[in-house]
Amino acid sequence: MTQLDTRPRGALLRPGDDGYDAGRAAWNRNARQAPAAVVMARDPADVVAAVRLARAEGRGVGVMATGHGTSVPCDGGVLVNTSRMTGVRVDPRTRIARVAAGTRWADLAPVAAAHGLVGLPGSSSRVGIVGYTSGGGFGWLGRRYGLASGWVTAADVVTADGDLVRVDARRHPELLWGLRGGGGALGIVTTLEFALHPVVRVHGGNLFYPVERAREVLAAYAAWAAPHPDEMASAVAFRRFPPLPAVPAPLRGRLVMAVRGCWCGSDLAAGERLVDELRTALGPPVLDTFGVLPAAHLDPISSDPVDPLAAVGHCELVRALTPEAIDALVELGADSPLVMLELRRLGGALLGPSAQLSPMGRTEARYSLNAIGMTPTPESGAAVRSFLARLAAAVRPHATGGTYLNFLDADGATPTRVRAAYTPADWQRLVELRRRWDPDDVFRFSRHGRQRASVGTAR
Ligand SMILES: Cc1cc2nc3c(=O)[nH]c(=O)nc-3n(C[C@H](O)[C@H](O)[C@H](O)COP(=O)(O)OP(=O)(O)OC[C@H]3O[C@@H](n4cnc5c(N)ncnc54)[C@H](O)[C@@H]3O)c2cc1C
Structure with a gap:
């Protein structure tokens, strides 16, 4: 790992820097966090650099797109803020959307609607697509089409080692399963791909x-x-x-x-x-x-x-x-x-x-x-x-x-409550997946993050 690897092109903000407070502020003001650094990521390379920086400094990594669901504050860690990583592509032939990490449902809606298609947002289109989907995702079209997470087909993910990997049914199928509701603790998704539905x-x-x-x-x-x-x-x-x-x-x-x-x-x-x-x-x-x-x-x-x-x-x-x-x-x-x-x-x-x-x-x-x-x-x-x-x-x-x-x-x-969100069999499978993909608990600032320290499930 070189010094260059750990330097993002997007802003790297330390406490006291201009922009630090805005970069760490979650939508839910109860989720106050005091990261050692905030990386305002612009692209997947910045996310890689942020994870490598955290590892070099012996810190954990948190990720935030909108802060609607910040549940374990990134205190003392490196917070990857993905709000500048927006972008939507819709393939009307395959009906697959490809969105960048910081994209909200409101950003996808007009692009998909131009082809007579929709995603499966929840009650607010201000919520981030990746965070929502990583926790299941159910909204007004859910009884007809199910959870948003069930329609994920592929993702680009930065792992705890700081590698960018492609995840789909052929490459890393276990990780794909984990991304479909596993709660954002397996890696940082830089792009997510999922199927859309023909509702006008x-x-x-x-x-x-x-x-x-x-x-x-x-x-x-x-x-x-x-x-x-x-x-x-x-x-x-x-x-x-x-x-x-x-x-x-x-x-x-x-x-x-x-x-x-x-x-x-x-x-x-x-x-x-x-x-x-x-x-x-x-x-x-x-x-x-x-x-x-x-x-x-x-x-x-x-x-x-x-x-x-x-x-x-x-x-x-x-x-x-x-x-x-x-x-x-x-x-x-x-x-x-x-x-x-x-x-x-x-x-x-x-x-x-x-x-x-x-x-x-x-x-x-x-x-x-x-x-x-x-x-x-x-x-x-x-x-x-x-x-x-x-x-x-x-x-x-x-x-x-x-x-x-x-x-x-x-x-x-x-x-206890995070565990109660899964069946025992799914929970065990998820614990094993986390142990394999994040043995050092780098992604500890997620809803799954308190598990290892508190109940010792994976260490
Ligand atoms: C007003 C409101 C309405 C809501 N309505 C619904 C609803 O109808 N249905 C429903 O299912 N949920 C709903 N939610 C819950 C919402 O889906 C979750 O809070 C979700 O986590 C928000 O995702 P976010 O990216 O916007 O938030 P963030 O706080 O930015 O992210 C939340 C978590 O998602 C994970 N995450 C985010 N980005 C990434 C990434 N790039 N890679 C890996 N993990 C990532 C992280 O664990 C992060 O801590 C609602 C929440 C609010 C506040």
Whole structure:
């Protein structure tokens, strides 16, 4: 290894340098990190140099594209910031997209849409494609097409040795399996390739009801969603809106129930008919936003926040919306400090062969539960965390004990919870893969990073 090998062409920022603070700042302001160096990578060679620099200095390596999912702060390590590595290529013939490490779903959408194609983003197109896909990745098209990770065909990866390797079904098939949901701990992906899907328009939106009708809405939603074909994805949520002029008047400053849906079958009228069934069952909502949306722009369905903020969450996989589970949710949700308590319907292709690694592909749970609170002050942080602990205890009797990797944040990514995101067999396979590809635990600042130190699984 020469000195040259360890010098990136993109900026190498040390504490005190201009740009260091911006380079280490995660979207979720709760994920504060103090790296020894930040490399603003411009290309794969910079990523190679960053890994070699870290090795030369005896440090670990972290990677961040957007900071939506920074879970183990890169304290004292070399942080590879990939936000400048953007780029999208779509081959309309093979329907394969090739994206650079820092690309967000919003960057891919217009390029894919020009060919009548879409990827499988989640509720926010501001999230990075590589981070999202490395943790499974499920969104509004998931019940029809499965997890985003199941569609990965190839990747270029910088290994813990600082080598750039091509990964596909022929070269390093085991590593390909690990990249399809293994949580970003096997190497730094510099480009990712995956299949797209022919969807142009969807029928999607929300029906909002007063929170006082929570029990009725949850029961009607559970009955409505149970028999749905895979083309229909849906969720039910307690949702608190801020008192801002941009929020529609019926929701402004209020806690409400939202029933969300997205029909991605070719017959859009069939989706509208399904929504009509719920309108009939529940009567007029306070606001009805269902309509035809471009498949390339599904963000209005969840209207997730765009600007950076401090938030903390908790995720469980819920077996079913039984009357007892509904009782527990009503008691918790009706007076919570959270901005969102959402149950998303699982099933369909999320249980199919594309769900290769995440336990969502092997779970008996019908719903994922994702609870999120804002923590702008220490006091609000304490209130939200104490509420989330109460929620976890109350939901436990109705949950499988499993969880979903992508929803584990800086609080949630404990060794036990990360392990609970996998089946025991997948977990063991992943541990062996990490031992082979990263024996020195170079990529320790990932959701899997706390494992070795805490439970000694691989050393
Ligand atoms: C508002 C919001 C909405 C969300 N909605 C959904 C949703 O609907 N469905 C869903 O499944 N998830 C969802 N998530 C979770 C999201 O998918 C994860 O937080 C994901 O990790 C974010 O990836 P990122 O690259 O944007 O974030 P980052 O914080 O930049 O990266 C997160 C992690 O991904 C890994 N990673 C990133 N880049 C690389 C790379 N080049 N090589 C290897 N590993 C890498 C690293 O382990 C890194 O720590 C949401 C999160 C937020 C904040």
